[in-house]
Amino acid sequence: MATVRTGSNLSQIAASLGVSAATVSNALSGKGRVSAELAEKIRATAADLGYTPSLTGRALRTGRTGVLGLVLPDIANPLFPQIAQAIEFAASNAGYGVLIADSRGDVAMQTEAINRLIERDVDGIIIVPRRGTRIADIGCPVAVIDSPSTPGNTVSADHWQGGQAIVEHLASLGHRKFLLIGNNPASNVQNDRIGGMKSRLPEGAHADVLWIERHEQTHGKGSLLGLRQKADEGFTAFAAVSDLHALRALTELQRAGVAVPEGGSVTGFDDLIWSSAVTPGLTTVRMNMTEIAEIAIAALVRVIEADPVSSSGIPRTATGTVAAAGRPGVPMQLVVRQTSAPPPPINRA
Amino acid sequence: MATVRTGSNLSQIAASLGVSAATVSNALSGKGRVSAELAEKIRATAADLGYTPSLTGRALRTGRTGVLGLVLPDIANPLFPQIAQAIEFAASNAGYGVLIADSRGDVAMQTEAINRLIERDVDGIIIVPRRGTRIADIGCPVAVIDSPSTPGNTVSADHWQGGQAIVEHLASLGHRKFLLIGNNPASNVQNDRIGGMKSRLPEGAHADVLWIERHEQTHGKGSLLGLRQKADEGFTAFAAVSDLHALRALTELQRAGVAVPEGGSVTGFDDLIWSSAVTPGLTTVRMNMTEIAEIAIAALVRVIEADPVSSSGIPRTATGTVAAAGRPGVPMQLVVRQTSAPPPPINRA
DNA sequence: CTGAAAGCGCTTACAG
DNA sequence: CTGAAAGCGCTTACAG
Structure with missing residues (x-):
């Protein structure tokens, strides 16, 4: 429908200048073969007529839709x-x-x-x-x-490094007892994130993993995660592999009377829209x-x-996957919104 | 790249059957003009060859890209x-x-x-x-x-009716003092939602509107909304025009020690992903x-x-907006996740 | 009922 | 440097 838009096409430009469509095409695509003066004149006319190329026509000819x-x-x-x-x-x-x-x-x-x-x-x-x-x-x-x-x-993203950044931050605040919250043990992303978190646990720290999927198989969908009890057991860092789980943890803790962040820190992943909207904001890590x-x-x-298109318009046969060999993940960036130290160990079980 | 995929096109089917491309086209598009037997044979061959039409070719000819x-x-x-x-x-x-x-x-x-x-x-x-x-x-x-x-x-969606459904529900629980929370007084959607809410206030009920944008102009971006004070003033129903604002309200209230839903109900709009993930879940209203x-x-x-394509391939000139005259909004559906009655009026200012 | 031709708008060898 | 021709795959009058 390019013609609907503009009413102008290559042939019209060509006709109005008394040259061939091929020359107009060459001039516009800058493929050389056209004298500078003529090319300039062609460009001017194209602009005058409000010409925009028909991508459909081009696609049919080149075998590429763009x-x-x-x-x-x-x-x-x-x-x-x-x-x-x-x-x-x-x-x-x-x-x-x-x-x-x-x-x-x-x-x-x-x-x-x-x-x-x-x-x-x-x-x-x-x-x-x-x-x-x-x-x-x-x-x-x-x-x-x-x-x-x-x-x-x-x-x-470098999910592993993201996990490291989160735990390093929590450790620097003084946290030593971590509850890592995931959803799906079969997810590569979640496993990378949790692996990274575990790899940076400080001396003497402890971490448990809570898989929500499994939890819900026994306790029912949407049931409480028992975080109040975890807090009573001395867990102070609730580090989820996603902001959605972090949000679930935050509200469950607040609802159960655990002050966040004073009584426990909650962190997520991805800096989704609500991370900055809740009170307190979620510390998280964002992808670039x-x-x-x-x-x-x-x-x-x-x-x-x-993969060059064959000269005669025979379509290319490119197939397969872009190789990723050895490409490191893109670093994730920490977004800190909670900075409280954990409560004194006196409270812990 | 249809040809890349399948290696088959109209001409090939035609050639392999000794008929013309036009006949194949007619048979496949069911435009009549082809005997039942031949059409069947053509369809079989097309299936054999794994033929899928090139939408690019069709687009160029018909002036429609689909x-x-x-x-x-x-x-x-x-x-x-x-x-x-x-x-x-x-x-x-x-x-x-x-x-x-x-x-x-x-x-x-x-x-x-x-x-x-x-x-x-x-x-x-x-x-x-x-x-x-x-x-x-x-x-x-x-x-x-x-x-x-x-x-x-x-x-x-019928945002107005959605607002009515929310307030009717809250009123039926016993709420009489409503804080309606919006973001942008210039939004038609938000005004419809708030208008609907106001239109269903029960006898003797009271409603204030809190516009977050204005609030933040004086109190700073991301500042607290002062909901604790509102609760102390006797507001028990916090009805936001979006789940995001509802989430903000919920966490601010919880953080300030107001139990939700016992000490106040929080409702949103749209049933976004987190509405069912938080504790307690948000009562909301969803679009169809x-x-x-x-x-x-x-x-x-x-x-x-x-708008028929001209027979000679001259493109149609359809333009303008689809008329909406008198079309009613599509009803929204209430999703109830909080059912507590408001606290007794003794606590109210 | 069926086929040959034209043409959508473009680009690319090829010839001049 | 420039142009005429061919052709990407399709569909639609038109002719037989």
Whole structure:
């Protein structure tokens, strides 16, 4: 519908100048082969006519649509806004559009979502998988944003280092008894975060891990996590692998009369929208989504554009995954919102 | 890249059967003009060859890309996951893809985001504006999801009725002193919600409105809202126009030693992810996003497809906004998570 | 009922 | 340096 917009196309510019469409194309794309004066005249006319190229026409000719697909299997993912924004920004800067596909939380529907994108001729796909789902080799370049522990991963935050930053901070405040709160023991991301946290426990410190999924299997969905009792047992640092779990911990503690942060500190991950809205704010650690998105898009674009379209318009056959070999995770940044020292050990069990 | 995927196209099917591409096209699109037997044979061959049509080729010929744009000016909008999912689902069911565009929270960049979509030849655009930004008439069908109070609006939740449902529920529990918490007095959505709440105050009840934006202008960003004092003054119902504000209220009250819900009820809007994760859960009211998305997409599709492409491929000129005249908002549904009666009036000032 | 032709807008060898 | 031609894959009048 470029023609709807502007009413102008290559042929019209060509006609109005008495040159050929090919020359206009060459001039506009700066592919040389056109004298400076003529090129200038062509550009001026194009601007006059408000010409914008039809990406559809170009796509049909070149075999590239200039569109990337974004797949987030875990729909309700509260990181979605951050991710989508960063990806769209990076893609747009690289000259690509972003088509979304949703698998409605159903891992099995992931394939279907991907197929919808492929049918629309996307040049590449960005996937943010959940629970370490492996992405089958589809006939299209793919960038996976997950944890460095995920095979085939392209880029990710350094979740391990994020965990270290959290525990270092809590330890420096004086905390020695940590309750690490996770949701899903099968998640690479969560395991990296917890691993990092454990790796920085100070001398003589103690850490337990509370897996909510397991807890709810015995205590029922949405049940209390028993944090009051944990506090009574002397736990003072409640470090969750996500802000959502941190929020759950914070409100449960407050509801049970444990003052936060004086009676216990609560930390999360990802700096989601509510982390700064609650009282007290959550100490957390944030990903550099801008950089992660840039790396993912750059890797994808490299594969897409490195594979030259055959001169006769025969489409390229690029497939497979962008290699991530040895790429370190992108560092996470600590956001401190609670700075109280733990209560004196007198209170502890 | 359809050819990359499958290696098959119309001509190949045609060649392998000794018929013309036109006949294959007619058979596959069911446009009649082909004998039942031949059509069947063509379909079988297409399936054998794993044929999927090139949407790019089709787009160039028909002037329609089958892609819709989704614009959310308010990037960090926590409703984004819900909206994007519902829109993608409805669009996909209607045979359309969804391209996202982000204006990075900058209302001025909204136009630029829209232009990016138009350059990509989208057939229509769905906009979820914030702060009642008016959408200029772009040369492309538009559906606006906002409040019924927004001029040019296409479809929305019935925010007014949602507010009524909340207050009716609180009143039935016995609450008589309401603090209505909003953020932005210029928002149509918030005003509708607050208007609805006020319209259902029971006999002898009292309601104050706390606008956070104004409050922060004097007390500083992120400062406490003084809810403890409000509680002391006898307010027992803290009804926010969004779950985010409700969360802020809940944690501030808990932090200040006010038990929720025994000492005061907190309600929100939208049933965002954390509403069911906090302790106690937030009573809230949720939009029927599925239905809203369906209506928006249906309206858009009607305009797009009602405007026939000229036979010679001259593109249609459909423009303007889908009319919303007299369409009532889609009802919101109450989600009750707190059922305590207010504390006895003895405690009140 | 079926097929040959034209053309959507573009880009890329190729010829001049 | 410049232009005419071919063709990406499709669909739609039009002719047979």
